[in-house]
Amino acid sequence: MHKMWVKGPVGADATYRVTRRACRNVLVMVPTMTAGARLMDLVPLLDGDHRVQTVFTVPHADEAWQYTAEFVSARGGLSLPWNQARQHTWDLVLAASHRHIEQVRGKLLILPHGAGNLMSRRYSRKARGATRPTTGLDAELLVYRGRVLPAVIALTHERELHALRRSCPEALPTAVIAGDICLDRMSASAPYRKQYRAALGIGDNDRLVTISSTWSASSTFGCHPDLYNRLLGEGGVVAAAVLHPMIWAVHGVWQVRSWLAPAIARGLRVIRPDAGWQATMIASDHVIGDHGSTTSYAAAIGRTVSLAAYPEHDIHKGSIADRLARHSPRLDMSKPIVPQLRGGVGRRNDMAKVISSRPGRAASILRTCMYRLLGLPEPSWRPSLCPVPLPSPLWI
Structure with missing residues (x-):
């Protein structure tokens, strides 16, 4: 049964119950586990500030994607019912x-939940039966009844500013090129690669191949559900599976485990949908995606x-996925997999520059934006990025 109202730190009578006034x-x-995971890169920038109170909400929890409320609860977040959250005017909405x-009412800062605001897919799944070209910076997403909704749109790259100028020029004053906080955090966590491998049970001489899949029928898991078992059946590698949270939300944990059962029996590490994918990528030697x-x-x-x-017909030319595909070999599923895992995009590549034009600066830029919207001076300490958490496979 959903809570109707939470006696938390906001509301007309909150002053009588709070400890910090x-x-x-x-x-x-x-609204989704995917969005929540990205925001958990951002929210820690407020750590240590006794002037700020942070609460969470799952919009329309009664019809939300599965496991979203559990995601918030597992992190200890105080979660307000959606109807209550809509009644309050917030100093900052993330x-x-x-x-x-x-x-919602309040100064809104919005950032992308994946790599960049410009979607790699050419057609939205929600746009008129997937027939109309779309990006993540369309006016229909950013403007409501003539009002630009965000106070800050966090862009990752200059090319997004050019796209915004074409698609929604009225939102240009809100745009800030901040870089990519997820990529910055992964880069800062690279020195912990050995610890991440140990958490996955990977030895110094083991070769870890991670199979990554987004959701939809054109994804890795949608096209090749047998790939996990095939790879392990060939031997010579340890394998992990990183599946988009939407796969879990739509099909359920039981079904995903059932589908992967033969590979799990051979030692497949199945990474939790709510955390651990970043550390697993750092720990990997090769990624199939x-x-x-x-x-x-x-x-x-x-x-x-x-x-x-790779759904070539449905990918924007010049997008992040397109840039990756130009330099990545395609697996031939009619041949053994392991011998094909040679080369590909590796240490000498420009993908980091494609994703972010502010490398290493996202935490600083985003914190400045947050405190500007809050109307508070920034804390005296420098913003820092904590290492991504250790991966915790569901099954080993």
């Missing part, structure tokens, strides 16, 4: 999705990459 109130919108942002963001992030931190699936 006069805090600026921040709302973190988590979002990594356009879902329901027109329904598709047009999803996780594959591009793997290439950007220097992992060698091969593509098992």
Whole structure:
């Protein structure tokens, strides 16, 4: 049964129950696990500030994607019911999705939930039966009843500014080129590669191949569900599976485990959908993937990459996925897999520059934006990026 109202730190009578008074109130919108995972890169920039109170909400929790509420709960976030969150005016709202942002009141900062704001897919799954070209910076996403919704749109690259100028010029004053905080965090975590491998049970002489899949029928898992078992059946490698959270949300944990059962029996490490994919990419020696963001992030931190699936007809030319595909070998599924895992995009590549034009600066730029919207001076300490957490496979 859903809570109707939470006696938390906001509301008309909150002053009588809070321990810290006069805090600026921040709302973190988590409509999907994917958006929540990206926001967990951002929210720690407020750590240590006793002037700020952060709460979470799962919009329309009664019909939200599966496991989203559990994602927030597992992180200890105080979660307000959606109807309650909509009643309050917030000092800052953080979002990594356009879902329901027109329904909240407060200064909104929005950033992409994947690699870049410009979607690699040519057609939106929601745009008129997937027949109309779209990007992640369209006016229909950013403007509601003539009002630009975000106070800050966090862009990752200059080319996104050019795209915004074409697609929604009225939003240009809100744009800030901030870089990519997820990539920065992964890069800063590279020195912990040995610890991440140990957490996965990978020895010094083991070769870890991670199979990454976005969701949809054109993804790695959608096209080649037998790839995991085939790879392990050939021997000579240890394998991990990183599946997009939407796969878990739509099909359920039981079904995903059932589908992967033969490979799990051979030692497949199945990474949790809510955490661990970043560390697994750092720990990997080779990544087999598709047009999803996780594959591009793997290439950007220097992992060698091969593509098992790639919907060429549905990818924007010049997009991040397109740039990756130009330099990544395609697996031939009629031949053994392991001998094909040679070369590909590796340590000498420009994928990091394709994803972000502000390398290493996202934390600093985004924190400055957050405190400007909060109307507070920034803390005296420098913003830092904590290492990504150790991976914790569901099954080994």
